[in-house]
Amino acid sequence: MEKVRFGIxxxxxxxxxxxxxxxxxxxxNGVLSACCDTAPDKLEKMKEVYGDTIQYFATAEEMLKAKxxxxxxxxxxxxxxxxxxxxxxxxxxHCIVEKPAGVYTLQVKEMLEREKTADTIVGIxxxxxxxxxxxxxxxxxxxxxxxxxxxxxxxxxxWYRTQYYYDSGSWRATWAGEGGGVLxxxxxxxxxxxxxxxxxxxxKVRAFCHYGKWHDIxxxxxxxxxxxxxxxATGVFITTTAxxxxxxxxxxxxxxxxLIFENDKLYYRQLKVDERVHCFESTQGFDKxxxxxxxxxxxxxxxxxxxxxxxxxxxxxxxxxxVYAPARDGLDGVAxxxxxxxxxxxxxxxxxxxxxxxxxxxxxKRIAISKPHRVRxxxxxxxxx
Numbered sequence: 001m002e003k004v005r006f007g008i009x010x011x012x013x014x015x016x017x018x019x020x021x022x023x024x025x026x027x028x029n030g031v032l033s034a035c036c037d038t039a040p041d042k043l044e045k046m047k048e049v050y051g052d053t054i055q056y057f058a059t060a061e062e063m064l065k066a067k068x069x070x071x072x073x074x075x076x077x078x079x080x081x082x083x084x085x086x087x088x089x090x091x092x093x094h095c096i097v098e099k100p101a102g103v104y105t106l107q108v109k110e111m112l113e114r115e116k117t118a119d120t121i122v123g124i125x126x127x128x129x130x131x132x133x134x135x136x137x138x139x140x141x142x143x144x145x146x147x148x149x150x151x152x153x154x155x156x157x158x159w160y161r162t163q164y165y166y167d168s169g170s171w172r173a174t175w176a177g178e179g180g181g182v183l184x185x186x187x188x189x190x191x192x193x194x195x196x197x198x199x200x201x202x203x204k205v206r207a208f209c210h211y212g213k214w215h216d217i218x219x220x221x222x223x224x225x226x227x228x229x230x231x232x233a234t235g236v237f238i239t240t241t242a243x244x245x246x247x248x249x250x251x252x253x254x255x256x257x258x259l260i261f262e263n264d265k266l267y268y269r270q271l272k273v274d275e276r277v278h279c280f281e282s283t284q285g286f287d288k289x290x291x292x293x294x295x296x297x298x299x300x301x302x303x304x305x306x307x308x309x310x311x312x313x314x315x316x317x318x319x320x321x322x323v324y325a326p327a328r329d330g331l332d333g334v335a336x337x338x339x340x341x342x343x344x345x346x347x348x349x350x351x352x353x354x355x356x357x358x359x360x361x362x363x364x365k366r367i368a369i370s371k372p373h374r375v376r377x378x379x380x381x382x383x384x385x
Contacts, residue, residue: 004314005033007069009060009084011042014098015075026307030314034068036060060084064091071095077171078103078179082111089118096123096313099188101330103179104363105338105356108331122327123313128189129325130308132301133266137259138197146254147274152235154194158246159186166217167376173217176370181219183337187239191333194237198252202227205350207340214242218370225340266297
C-alpha cells in the first residue's frame with residue numbers, strides 16, 4: 001500500500017473540511033478516495049469539487065461493501081458514531097470517529113467491545129491533543145515536575161453561539177438530534193484534555209447543568225461542575241456558549257508548582273520546595289513556600305491539529321507509528337459528560353463509574369419529549385465544535 005485511501009462518511013462541515021485537507025496534500029501518506037452522504041444535494045456539491053477523482057455513495061454500507069477506502073472518517077451526528085464505527089469494523093475497514101465518541105457510555109462501550117475482536121485501527125479526532133502546549137503540560141505532570149496534583153480548574157467559555165446558530169438545523173441542540181449541548185458539541189476536546197493532561201479521572205462529580213438558559217434550545221448551554229479525585233485533589237470545570245468575550249484558562253496546581261494555560265500561552269510557577277514539606281517544616285505561620293518567578297514556557301513545535309491526527313492514523317495503518325488518539329480514550333469524555341447530566345437530573349453527587357443503564361434511561365425520557373428545532377436559516381452547515 002503506497003497511500004492510505006480515506007473515505008468520508010457525512011459531507012457536512014467537518015466532512016468537507018477533512019476532504020479538503022486530503023485533496024490539498026496535507027496528509028503525506030493519505031489520499032481522498034470516496035465519500036458518502038444520505039443527502040443527495042451534499043453529494044452533488046462534492047461532485048462539483050472533486051469530479052471523477054473519487055467515488056460517491058448514498059450510504060456508508062455501500063461505500064464499505066465497494067472497498068472504496070482503507071479508512072473512513074465518521075463525520076455524522078453524534079448518535080451515529082458508534083454504530084458506524086462498528087459497521088466499518090465489520091467490513092474490516094479502519095476508522096476515525098469525530099468527537100464525541102458517542103452520546104452515552106453504553107453505546108461507546110459497545111463500540112469498544114467490538115474493537116477487541118476487530119482487525120482494524122479505530123481512532124478518534126481529538127485534534128487538540130496535538131497542541132504542543134497541552135503536550136508539554138501532560139509531559140511535565142507525568143515527569144513529576146508539579147509533584148502531587150492538588151487542584152484542577154478549567155474555565156472554557158469561548159464557545160459563544162448565537163440563536164441563529166442553533167436555528168440553522170432542526171436536529172441541532174435537541175435531545176433526539178444531538179443528545180446534548182455544549183458538553184457534546186463544543187467542549188468534548190476540553191473534557192478529554194481535562195483528564196488526559198493530568199492522567200487523572202474524577203471519582204465524584206457534582207454538576208449544575210442549565211438547559212436552554214441563554215438560548216431557545218432543549219439542551220445544556222451553561223455548565224459548572226465540581227470534581228473530586230482519588231488522591232484528594234479537587235477540580236472545577238466551567239463551560240457555556242453564552243459568555244462574551246469568554247475565557248479559556250486551564251490551571252493545574254501541584255505540590256511543587258502551578259501550570260497555567262491561557263490565551264494560547266503556557267506559564268509555570270515553580271516552587272523551590274514542595275509545599276507539603278514546607279507546610280510542616282516552616283516555623284512561621286504566614287511563611288509561603290519560596291518560589292521562582294513565573295515564566296512563560298516557550299512553545300516551538302508545530303500544531304497540526306486535524307491533519308496531525310489524520311497523518312498519524314495513516315502512518316499507523318502503514319505500521320510506521322502508534323495511534324496517538326485511540327477511540328478507547330473517547331469513553332472518558334463521554335463518561336464525564338454523562339455524569340454531569342446525571343448529577344443535574346438527579347440533583348446529587350455522582351460516584352464514578354456510574355450506572356450506565358440509569359443514565360440511558362434518564363436520557364430516553366428526554367428523547368421521548370424532544371422536538372425538532374425550528375429552522376430559521378437556510379445556511380447549509382455551521383461549524384459544530
